[in-house]
Amino acid sequence: MSKQTKARIIDAAEALFAEQGYGQTSMREITSKANVNLASVNYHFGSKKNLIQAVLKRYFDVLMPQVDDMLETLIPSQGRKGVDQLLQGLALPLLHLNAVQPNGTEIFVQLLGKGYTESQGHLRKFILGNYGETIEGLLSMLRIALPAIPADELFWRLHFAIGSFVFSMASSQALKDIAKADYQQDIEIQDVIAHLVPFVAQGISAEGYAREL
Amino acid sequence: MSKQTKARIIDAAEALFAEQGYGQTSMREITSKANVNLASVNYHFGSKKNLIQAVLKRYFDVLMPQVDDMLETLIPSQGRKGVDQLLQGLALPLLHLNAVQPNGTEIFVQLLGKGYTESQGHLRKFILGNYGETIEGLLSMLRIALPAIPADELFWRLHFAIGSFVFSMASSQALKDIAKADYQQDIEIQDVIAHLVPFVAQGISAEGYAREL
DNA sequence: GTCTATAGGATGATAGAC
DNA sequence: GTCTATCATCCTATAGAC
Numbered sequence: 001m002s003k004q005t006k007a008r009i010i011d012a013a014e015a016l017f018a019e020q021g022y023g024q025t026s027m028r029e030i031t032s033k034a035n036v037n038l039a040s041v042n043y044h045f046g047s048k049k050n051l052i053q054a055v056l057k058r059y060f061d062v063l064m065p066q067v068d069d070m071l072e073t074l075i076p077s078q079g080r081k082g083v084d085q086l087l088q089g090l091a092l093p094l095l096h097l098n099a100v101q102p103n104g105t106e107i108f109v110q111l112l113g114k115g116y117t118e119s120q121g122h123l124r125k126f127i128l129g130n131y132g133e134t135i136e137g138l139l140s141m142l143r144i145a146l147p148a149i150p151a152d153e154l155f156w157r158l159h160f161a162i163g164s165f166v167f168s169m170a171s172s173q174a175l176k177d178i179a180k181a182d183y184q185q186d187i188e189i190q191d192v193i194a195h196l197v198p199f200v201a202q203g204i205s206a207e208g209y210a211r212e213l
Numbered sequence: 214m215s216k217q218t219k220a221r222i223i224d225a226a227e228a229l230f231a232e233q234g235y236g237q238t239s240m241r242e243i244t245s246k247a248n249v250n251l252a253s254v255n256y257h258f259g260s261k262k263n264l265i266q267a268v269l270k271r272y273f274d275v276l277m278p279q280v281d282d283m284l285e286t287l288i289p290s291q292g293r294k295g296v297d298q299l300l301q302g303l304a305l306p307l308l309h310l311n312a313v314q315p316n317g318t319e320i321f322v323q324l325l326g327k328g329y330t331e332s333q334g335h336l337r338k339f340i341l342g343n344y345g346e347t348i349e350g351l352l353s354m355l356r357i358a359l360p361a362i363p364a365d366e367l368f369w370r371l372h373f374a375i376g377s378f379v380f381s382m383a384s385s386q387a388l389k390d391i392a393k394a395d396y397q398q399d400i401e402i403q404d405v406i407a408h409l410v411p412f413v414a415q416g417i418s419a420e421g422y423a424r425e426l
Numbered sequence: 427g428t429c430t431a432t433a434g435g436a437t438g439a440t441a442g443a444c
Numbered sequence: 445g446t447c448t449a450t451c452a453t454c455c456t457a458t459a460g461a462c
Contacts, residue, residue, distance in 0.1 A: 005427080021331060024236055026455065037429055042457060044427090117330040117383040118234065124387065152396045156408040159388060160377040164416075167376025170330055183365040195369040203377075203416035218445080239437060250447055255439060257445090 006044045008034040011101070014055045018110035022052055023118050053126050056115070059108040060127070062100055064134045066093035071137045080205040082145030086138075087197045095190065106169060106189045113166035146205065154204075161200040168192050219257045221247040227268045227314070231323040232386070235265055236331055266339050269328070272321040273340070275313055277347045279306035284350045293418040295358030299351070300410045308403065319385070319402040326383030359418065374413045381405055 012034035016025040027048060031038045045051040070089040077085055097104040115123040128135070142154060149157075169192070179185045225247035229238040240261060244251045258264040283302045290298055310317040328336040341348070352371075359367060381388060385405065392398045 021236075023234075024331070027457085028455080037427095038456095039430085039458075040428070048456070113330065113380070116380070116387065117326065118237070152392070152398060153408070155392065155396060156405075157412055159381060159384075160409060160412045163377040163380025163384075164373035165376070167329070167380045168372055171372070171376075179365070179368065183368065185365060195366070196373060198419050198421045199370055199373045199416040202419035202421070203412040206411050206415035208411045208415070240439085241437080250445095251438095252440075252448085253446070261438070 005034075005036050005040055008036055009041055009044060009051070010055055010058065013051055014058075014101070014107055014111065017052065017055060017114065018107045021114045021118055022048075049122055052115075052123065056111055056123070056126070057130075059097055059100060059104065059111070060131055063093055063097060063108070064131045066096060067134050068137065071134075071141055074141065076141065076144045078145055078147065080201060083142070083201045083205050084197070086141055086145060087201055090138075091193050091197065094193070098189075103189075109166060109169040113170045116162075116166065142204075157204045157206075161204055164200060165192075165196055168196065218247075218249050218253055221249055222254055222257060222264070223268055223271065224314070226264055227271075227320055227324065230265065230268060230327065231320045234327045234331055235261075262335055265328075265336065269321075269324055269336070269339070270343075272310055272313060272317065272324070273344055276306055276310060276321070277344045279309060280347050281350070284347075284354060287354065289354065289357045291358055291360065293414060296355070296414045296418050297410070299354055299358060300414055303351075304406050304410065307406065316402075319382070322378070322382035322402070323385060326379040329379050330383055355417075370417045370419075374417055377413055377416075378409060381409065 009030060013025070013030045016029055016033060027038060027041050030051075031041060041048070041051060045054060067090065070093060074085060074089055076082060094105050094109075097108050101107060115127075139154075139158075142158070143151070146154065176187045179187050185191070222243060226238070226243045229242055229246065240254050241251060243264075244254060254261070254264060258267060280303065283306060287298060287302055289295060307318055307322070310321050314320060355371070356364070356367065362370075382405070385400075388405075389400050392400050398404075
């Protein structure tokens with residue numbers, strides 16, 4: 001029953017990776033949580049690096065085609081409205097990742113964040129190599145929406161935006177606890193995205209540029 | 214010469230922690246870079262955890278009193294202007310950390326970012342326990358600047374803002390690489406902060422609220 | 427495909443000589 | 445305070461029996 005073992009390894013690995021990070025998660029933890037033998041990871045995936053990429057691939061292969069579709073059907077608008085459209089258009093495919101796996105959206109974004117902050121060089125290569133065109137498409141749509149903002153300024157804002165999202169996910173357990181205790185709110189990933197969209201849209205569309213300090 | 218050894222360990226440790234993260238940096242790397250004996254870390258600091266806290270303490274003890282001063286002398290303004298003031302007011306003490314150590318600001322924020330994303334529980338306790346009052350002061354100043362925004366909405370935006378900053382620093386090596394490769398820019402920490410302030414100020418001050426998806 | 431056993435290293439921490 | 449030597453424990457990866 002190879003398929004079962006392989007799937008169980010991926011399921012266990014992604015949960016542990018998302019929670020603890022790649023470097024801090026050992027093969028022993030993974031195989032123990034998956035109830036499979038330690039050696040089976042190397043049999044099925046070859047190495048830990050390959051396992052990490054396989055975990056992400058399952059999500060990217062669902063997400064990216066949907067983003068491509070969205071980009072194709074989107075009628076470009078300029079300014080804040082165009083940015084809003086784009087972000088809303090991204091939100092839906094992201095939420096569809098919940099179909100891959102219960103809690104899939106949250107897991108995926110956490111995996112992304114950990115990949116960024118741990119310097120997993122092989123991950124960047126893997127993502128850009130396999131899904132670079134979609135990312136390029138997103139960027140050019142953003143450039144159309146904000147033609148007055150220089151490319152390098154857009155680069156900065158995009159990363160700040162990603163940071164807002166990824167960090168919120170990375171510390172989502174803390175956020176959930178605080179929100180429940182202080183504001184009597186139960187938070188789901190939809191809520192995070194709903195609050196995030198106006199914040200990011202506003203920040204990205206800002207007309208003032210960097211100023212000397 | 215205890216003092217020299219202790220200082221050399223801290224210097225070497227903070228550089229390695231900022232670059233690689235806490236978990237990925239071994240005592241052997243630290244002592245080798247510092248040119249001291251392996252056992253001296255445990256002699257002077259007791260444990261790796263204590264060393265991590267000592268590294269951060271050197272920066273916090275400079276930063277936080279300056280933030281306190283800033284908060285005391287600040288004349289509160291409302292709206293986007295008040296937010297801008299507050300962020301600018303934070304930027305200067307942060308940049309003063311370059312006096313602690315060459316490249317001190319960058320190192321400090323990277324240390325913070327790594328501490329957030331690696332789940333170093335002891336670090337959060339250490340920070341809140343020792344510098345919680347300053348953080349509370351910052352929060353109440355923000356509430357004065359944006360009285361119309363409900364507390365829970367402010368809570369969200371604050372975390373998005375922190376996320377932009379921390380994430381940008383935690384992944385600053387990646388950002389530098391990309392910026393140099395794609396935009397021929399050499400990035401300094403001032404640049405990150407200068408680009409970040411308008412983005413965050415604009416996002417925090419946004420008048421639109423969360424919308425159902 | 428799955429298992430045990432183990433190679434071959436790295437890690438944090440410490441005992442004890444100097 | 446500084447050193448060497450070492451303990452005990454972790455790690456990834458693999459060889460080889462079943």
